[in-house]
Amino acid sequence: LKKIREYYVYKGFFDAEVTLDRLEFNDDLEALRLVIAIAEGPRYRIGSIEFEFVGNNVFTESKLRESLLIEVGEPWDGERVSTDSERIQHLYSEQAYIDAAVTPTVIYPLEGEDVILRFQVTEGSRVFTNEIEFRGNAGTKDAVIRRQLEIYPGEELYPDRIQDSLSNLHRLQYFQ
Numbered sequence: 001l002k003k004i005r006e007y008y009v010y011k012g013f014f015d016a017e018v019t020l021d022r023l024e025f026n027d028d029l030e031a032l033r034l035v036i037a038i039a040e041g042p043r044y045r046i047g048s049i050e051f052e053f054v055g056n057n058v059f060t061e062s063k064l065r066e067s068l069l070i071e072v073g074e075p076w077d078g079e080r081v082s083t084d085s086e087r088i089q090h091l092y093s094e095q096a097y098i099d100a101a102v103t104p105t106v107i108y109p110l111e112g113e114d115v116i117l118r119f120q121v122t123e124g125s126r127v128f129t130n131e132i133e134f135r136g137n138a139g140t141k142d143a144v145i146r147r148q149l150e151i152y153p154g155e156e157l158y159p160d161r162i163q164d165s166l167s168n169l170h171r172l173q174y175f176q
Contacts, residue, residue: 010077011043012043014106044076044113045073045075045113046073049065050116052121057123058095058123059092064121070117081104085103085104088119089102092121093158097124100121100123101121101122102122103122105117130154148171150165
């Protein structure tokens, strides 16, 4: 019942009520039929989208809005809100703010079905590569591995470059 309610809330039915209506056994008492009562209530829509920043404003609000898929007036959809949070977080990681956090919250209206979607953006600080160290490498020289890297000490750390470096190493087929 809890999971069903969570699903309804995820899809924008914040007032949904899910209850066990009754249990029906067959004559042999070998099979059970559950009857679940669901009162959906209204489906809430996105009335407005706001941003709250903790830290410096690396991006303007308009730049963040451009990255959003969800729009004002659409029904609430937790999956799309989650995707948009990840998209905003990706924008920050592309600028070496890899510990940036984006938390979507809902602000309910006093009346009506239009909610405020607020993205709280905690930017953190830029992350730099300090040192690159190899461990457990007995047969291959470090220089061979370093040639495959897309990241270097002293540079800003970008997740895409880490992934590219790992792909380059896998392509060598030297390691398990």
